[in-house]
Amino acid sequence: DVQLVESGGGSVQAGGSLRLSCAASGYxxxxxxxxxFRQAPGKEREGIGVIDSDGETMYAxxxxxxxxxxxxxxNHTLTLHMNSLRPExxxxxxxxxxxYNCMSESTKSRRIRNADSDYWGQGTQVTVS
Numbered sequence: 001d002v003q004l005v006e007s008g009g010g011s012v013q014a015g016g017s018l019r020l021s022c023a024a025s026g027y028x029x030x031x032x033x034x035x036x037f038r039q040a041p042g043k044e045r046e047g048i049g050v051i052d053s054d055g056e057t058m059y060a061x062x063x064x065x066x067x068x069x070x071x072x073x074x075n076h077t078l079t080l081h082m083n084s085l086r087p088e089x090x091x092x093x094x095x096x097x098x099x100y101n102c103m104s105e106s107t108k109s110r111r112i113r114n115a116d117s118d119y120w121g122q123g124t125q126v127t128v129s
Contacts, residue, residue, distance in 0.1 A: 002026045002119040004095045009124030016085050016128070022078040022095030022121055033102035034071060036080045037115050038091035038126075045094075047112030048080070053101050058108035063089075085128045095121040 008020040024031050035050035049059035051069045059067060068081040078095055096117035102108045111117070 002028065002031055002097055004097060004119055004121035006093065006095045006121045006124040009093060009126050011127040011129065012085055014086055014128055017081070017083045018085065018126060019082070020080040020093055020095075020124060020126070022080075024076040024078070024097060028076045031076070031097035031119070032100055033098040033107075033111060033117075034069075034078050035096050035098075035111060035117065036067075036069060036078070037094045037096055037117075038089075039094070039123075040091040043091075045115040046091075047115040048093075050102055050108050050111045051078070052103050052108070054103070056103070056108075058105065058112060060112050082126070085126075087128050090126060090128045092123040093126050094123045 003026045005023045032053050036048040039045040049069045051057045051071050057069050066084045071078045097119045099118050102111050
């Protein structure tokens, strides 16, 4: 099956930056649409953004202009660059992958809005103070 392992979380001051990485292994040919999600204590899981197999992205309004998702299809890694971090960005961040692609804007939007996926990493904590 697909395994996803996140790394790069930590603590940072407001206005700072962090980079999260996600390494995919196993049946990586199943990881067409990938994305980042987060969940803060007492809150529902929130979609941050997704990227399709062509590298096209879509982001939630809460992070647009501050966060950037990229993927390396050769090395099967997904990266989340986070800039201008705010205390409300504090959460557990999860990498996720789907067996299906998300080429259309409507599909990307639905992935972000529903915050669901086929495969999940264990998460990495980000704390902004």
